[in-house]
Amino acid sequence: PATALAAERARQARIAVVGAVTERWAPEQAGPVHGNWQLAPPIGPATDLWALGALLFRAVQGHAPYPEDSAAELVQMVCGEPPAFAEECGPLRPVVESLLRQDPTERPDVEELSGWLRSLVRSAPEPEAGLDVVMMPAEDATRLPVVRRRGELVRKRRSRRGGGTHARHRQPREAVDRTAVTHHEPRLKEPRRPREPREPREPRALRQGDRPRSLGRTLLVLILLALVGAIAYAVLFMPKSGEDSDDKGSGAAPSRTASAPPASATPEPTAGASKKPAPGKSSGAQKPQTSRSAAALAPGYTLRKDAEGFEVGLPKGWQRSPANAERQVRYGSDGFSVLIVPGRDTAKANGSDPLDYQRDKEPELKPFRDSSWSTASGLRRTDVGRQAMAEGQFTWQDANGREVYVRNLVMLVGGRYHVLQVIGPEDERDRITEIYQQASLSYRVTG
Numbered sequence: 001p002a003t004a005l006a007a008e009r010a011r012q013a014r015i016a017v018v019g020a021v022t023e024r025w026a027p028e029q030a031g032p033v034h035g036n037w038q039l040a041p042p043i044g045p046a047t048d049l050w051a052l053g054a055l056l057f058r059a060v061q062g063h064a065p066y067p068e069d070s071a072a073e074l075v076q077m078v079c080g081e082p083p084a085f086a087e088e089c090g091p092l093r094p095v096v097e098s099l100l101r102q103d104p105t106e107r108p109d110v111e112e113l114s115g116w117l118r119s120l121v122r123s124a125p126e127p128e129a130g131l132d133v134v135m136m137p138a139e140d141a142t143r144l145p146v147v148r149r150r151g152e153l154v155r156k157r158r159s160r161r162g163g164g165t166h167a168r169h170r171q172p173r174e175a176v177d178r179t180a181v182t183h184h185e186p187r188l189k190e191p192r193r194p195r196e197p198r199e200p201r202e203p204r205a206l207r208q209g210d211r212p213r214s215l216g217r218t219l220l221v222l223i224l225l226a227l228v229g230a231i232a233y234a235v236l237f238m239p240k241s242g243e244d245s246d247d248k249g250s251g252a253a254p255s256r257t258a259s260a261p262p263a264s265a266t267p268e269p270t271a272g273a274s275k276k277p278a279p280g281k282s283s284g285a286q287k288p289q290t291s292r293s294a295a296a297l298a299p300g301y302t303l304r305k306d307a308e309g310f311e312v313g314l315p316k317g318w319q320r321s322p323a324n325a326e327r328q329v330r331y332g333s334d335g336f337s338v339l340i341v342p343g344r345d346t347a348k349a350n351g352s353d354p355l356d357y358q359r360d361k362e363p364e365l366k367p368f369r370d371s372s373w374s375t376a377s378g379l380r381r382t383d384v385g386r387q388a389m390a391e392g393q394f395t396w397q398d399a400n401g402r403e404v405y406v407r408n409l410v411m412l413v414g415g416r417y418h419v420l421q422v423i424g425p426e427d428e429r430d431r432i433t434e435i436y437q438q439a440s441l442s443y444r445v446t447g
Contacts, residue, residue: 008033014029020071020073022054022064023050023055025075027041028041030078031079049110050100052113053096056089056092056095056096060088060089062088065086082102095117297313298438300315305446306329308327310342311443312439314439318338319331319333327342329341335424339421341418342445342447345357347412354381354390355379364408368394371396374394375395375396376394378391379391380392387411390410391407391440393405393406394406394408402425406423407436408420409440
């Protein structure tokens with residue numbers, strides 16, 4: 001450290017990191033930093049000798065020479081109080097006490113300490129034998145060592161002839177018994193007939209069925225057959241482009257016209273479009289919303305057709321409030337409400353990203369942006385074909401101080417933003433989610 005303040009900060013940091021360990025706190029390390037801190041005893045080999053003395057004290061006595069309850073108290077005691085007496089250290093007591101001296105210049109150096117310890121080791125008595133010594137019997141030089149063939153780590157061999165002992169180990173024992181008891185010569189077995197030589201088998205790696213080359217050829221043929229079958233199916237059974245546009249006029253055409261700006265109410269047919277009927281075009285323009293209205297509603301819900309040009313599934317018995325100046329249509333009952341804005345804002349003026357519109361520009365979320373306590377989660381964008389949607393979950397405190405939970409959905413249909421918002425108490429999240437799912441799945445633009 002360059003200054004006394006930096007040195008004191010380093011000491012405080014070391015106290016917090018090292019903790020209460022006597023071996024790590026020699027007096028020259030633990031002392032506070034004064035104005036003439038550069039004249040303090042240096043940290044060197046004497047510091048390591050202090051650590052050795054504390055370690056020997058701990059190993060022999062069973063505890064440290066200073067209490068180690070607190071690092072701050074340990075630092076103060078090391079600087080101002082002597083260590084505990086090394087009463088149980090025996091011959092090592094003078095060594096330990098000399099190593100734990102406060103002044104590092106009074107501690108022995110390394111050479112003196114090494115000679116001291118060597119003299120203690122040489123003069124140490126031999127350990128006395130205890131009373132429980134058991135004398136081992138003398139080894140008999142005439143006996144051969146016993147070879148242990150079975151044990152805990154040796155697996156028992158399987159017998160080929162049904163007996164418990166392997167035939168290789170049984171034959172010598174039987175021969176010895178016959179020689180010792182009967183003294184008969186062992187019977188000579190008749191020589192076995194030589195076996196006929198077998199026909200040389202073809203190596204396994206060269207058999208016809210296992211050759212890698214034939215296996216690869218088989219896989220290649222199977223893959224080619226699968227490709228030919230797929231191409232034949234596509235040519236024979238899949239409809240052509242012209243037939244697809246005639247038979248499924250509401251399939252691919254709606255995806256191309258969903259995001260295009262709406263034309264006049266009664267478009268005039270041209271020469272290029274005379275082959276396609278006009279009703280097919282008008283129905284295809286609203287096709288992206290058809291799947292939502294076709295969803296089956298849960299019991300207790302009904303499909304409400306609104307004069308503002310939309311229909312939505314809502315709980316039965318809900319009351320409708322007239323549209324206000326912001327073109328907001330509200331349905332509600334019992335503290336729950338559904339707020340719908342059918343195509344008020346355009347993508348041309350607010351951008352074509354519904355997620356950015358929901359986060360920064362949607363007027364219905366202005367209370368969320370202005371509230372001092374608010375949260376947002378589940379913000380995501382979903383693209384179905386060329387129709388873009390964004391949804392999110394919000395909480396804020398309304399004007400009455402009530403915490404509300406809001407499920408918000410923004411749909412970009414025909415270049416205009418449609419907003420569907422379900423609002424209710426914060427502790428009724430399950431009920432709000434149920435209403436939101438039914439309303440979002442059944443919402444459809446009709447006007």
